[in-house]
Amino acid sequence: MAARTVRLLVNGASRAVAAQPARPLLGVLRDELDLTGAKYGCGEGQCGACTVLVDGKATRSCVTTVGDAAGKAVTTIEGVARGKQLHPLQTAFIESGAMQCGYCVPGVIVAALGLLKKNADPSESEIRSALRGNICRCGTYPRIVQAVRSAAAAMHKGGKP
């Protein structure tokens, strides 16, 4: 299939890329747009390392084609911070020590952001359910849940996700 120009709204900026529509969004983000925060883990939609938001919904970018994302708003981990100010989720992950190797963290934070956009005060079970598709091989799940709860509490005080 021939490449064509695909337009995306990535982290608030309009971007045009020449790509085959069937190409995975993850590869376009990483290789064409230099957004390497979303990670390649399994490549099969199973691990969550590649999670981005597409129109606000947590999405596996390894199994989403760039053609399917055309014209939509894509948020990667690079677009989560508020300018130079870390997002409360990022601050909470640091303060909670919710990482070891860090490979899963971009996907986990983006997935958590998708949750908090829908549910500003999730219970522990709702957090676990929302993040069940994000595998952390280092096993930091308890601290991840704690970090999301802390971020939700901070956002209650300081504004919307």
Ligand code: FES
């Ligand atoms: S790399 Fe996409 S779900 Fe694993």
Ligand code: FES
């Ligand atoms: S911190 Fe290593 S995979 Fe999650």
